[in-house]
Amino acid sequence: MPSLPRSPFGRRGRATAEVTPERTEPRVEIIESPGLRWFNVERPRSLEQAWLEEHFDFHALDLEDIRSRNQRPKVDEYDEYLFIVLHFPRYDKKVSRLNAAEVDIFVGPDFLITIPNEPLDPISYLFERCRTNEEFRDQLFSKGSGYLLYKIVDDCVDAAFPMLGKIGNKLERIEEAIFEDGEAEDxxxxxxxxxxxxxxxxxxxxxxxxxFRDLERNKARYLAEDLDIYFDDIIDASERGWDMLENFKEVVEGLEATNESAIAHRTNQTFQVLTAISLIFLPLTLIASFFGMNVHLPFEDSQYAFWIIIAAMLAIVVGVAAFFRRRGWL
Structure with missing residues (x-):
């Protein structure tokens, strides 16, 4: 039997897929300075968690919280370290939604570990700046782990204000669009x-x-006395952001009520015009119905009857329209 020609596309049903080799080393970034080390572990997996268990004596519940993705913001105090869970807003461009990015932080006397479950630009930028700028790193690390913690949290809090500014600009555009015709659905x-x-x-x-208030209470363990005021600044910034959100909440509710009133007003205007038009032509319908009857009517034998009726109907239309106009119904 002659052999069949082979297909240039290979056998059907078998697709060649590139297999990504498994990592054998944990992805842990480290910046060291005399007296302080900063570890950044982004999106930790089993290798990174095993590395943390091997190099640090953290409580098992804290390691379990790292694996979880539904932790509430909190500050847990231990004899040798603080475990902090914080959430920061992060805009996801793929789904065009604002999501919460969680970052877990371990703070000790000579170390700080940041574990974000999503990339956070403020942390990545600060870490890279400390890596590349030796003078900035020495200046920052020389003040201890407490000040480094303040700098990380402060940058993440400040990063939320541009997002709040965009929301405020969006509300201003909505306010302008409410009173423009043809954009109701938008x-x-x-x-x-x-x-x-x-x-x-x-x-x-x-x-x-x-x-943040719990963090402000526990700051003294790793922060010099002359730096106490810095964590108060974080609380002030957080409260300022919350006040802006409260204001935005009231504004958007007011805009929603205003938009509903504007839609109702436009609807009423439409019905008012339609009602006026119906009333204008109602007498004409009445006259036409009379002269459409199969009975003897005045002027029906006159050759000018049609034009007289048309003139009377036009006079009625003009008179009723003028009356409605004077009353402001048209």
Whole structure:
């Protein structure tokens, strides 16, 4: 039997896929300075968790919290370290939504470990700056792990204000669009999106306020006395952001009510015009129905009857329209 020609595409049903080799080394970035080390472990997996268990004597519950993705912001105090869980807003461009990025932090007298479960630009930028700028690193690390913790948290809190500014600009655009014709559906959608962003932002910030106050109470362990005021600044910034969210919440609710009133007003205007038009032509319908009857009527034998009726109907239309105009109904 002659052999069949081989297909240039290979056998059907078998697809060649590139297999990514498994990592054998944990992805742990380290910056060292005399007296202080900063470890950054982004998106930890089993290798990174095993590395933490091997190199540090952390409580088992803290290691379990790292594996979990549903932790509330909190500050747990131990004899040798602090374990901190914080959430910060992060805009996901793939789904166009505001999500919470969690970062777990271990703070000791001579070390600090940041474990973000999602990439956070403020932490990545600060870590890279410390890596590349020796003068900045020495200046920052010389003040101890408490000040480094303050700098990380402060940068993450400050990064939320541009997002709040964008929400404020969006509300201003919505306010302008409410009174423009032809954009009712777009305005409703924009109000819904703005409300969702504000709700998500509030869900992130509300529990964080308690964690910041707990952190402010425990700051003295790793912070010099002359640096106490710095953590008060974090609380002030957090409260300022919360006040902005409260204001945005009231504004978007007011815009929603205003938009509903504007839609109702436009609808009433439409019905008013349609009602006026119906009333204008109602007498004409009555006259036409009379002369459409199969009975003897005055002037029906006159050759000018049609034009007389048309003139009378036009006079009625003009008179009723003028009356409605004077009353402001048209």
């Amino acid at each position: 305005v409703v959608r924009d109000i819904s999106n703005a409300k969702q962003e504000i709700i998500n932002f509030r869900k992130i910030v509300r529990p964080q306020r308690v964690a």
